[in-house]
Amino acid sequence: MPDPDFAALVQRQLDAYNTRDAAAFAACFSADVRCQRHPDEAPFLQGREALRTFYARERFVHAGLHARLLHRIDLGRRVLDHEHVVGLPGGEREVVAVYEQGADGLIGRVWFIAPA
Structure with missing residues (x-):
């Protein structure tokens, strides 16, 4: 059953990403969050x-940074976002981010899947 509160939290972190607000962005994640690049x-x-x-120093310094949500799949404790990201060195890119809810209700784990 989808958890509307968790999907709303995932949206809040995307909104904070797009405003380049490192504090608001980080507040959406568990203290022990793990971020992985698939298949690592x-x-x-x-x-x-x-x-x-990392995000304050490596991502939010780019004034044109923006992630546009193309599609979201809400699976309750997991939310999958297909995003189109612009404003980073190397040009625009697409990524799928899989967010998993931690025991504290925040984002506890993220997998990033890029095109092969």
């Missing part, structure tokens, strides 16, 4: 503070 098993980011620092 090891996280490339672990912990809310590491996530906030």
Whole structure:
């Protein structure tokens, strides 16, 4: 059964991403969040503070940064977003982000899937 509160939280983090608000963005994630690039098993980011620092230094410094939601699948404790991202070095790109709800109700795990 979809969890409307979790889907709303995923939307809040996307909105914070698009306004480049590192504090509001990080507040959507669990203290021990794990971010992975599919198919890697090891996280490339672990912990809310590491996530906030990475996005503040590596993403939110780009004035033209914007992620447009193309499609969302709400599976309750998991939400899948297909996004089109512009404003990063290397040009525009598409990505699928799979957000999993943690025990605290925040985003506890994220998998990023890029085109092969």
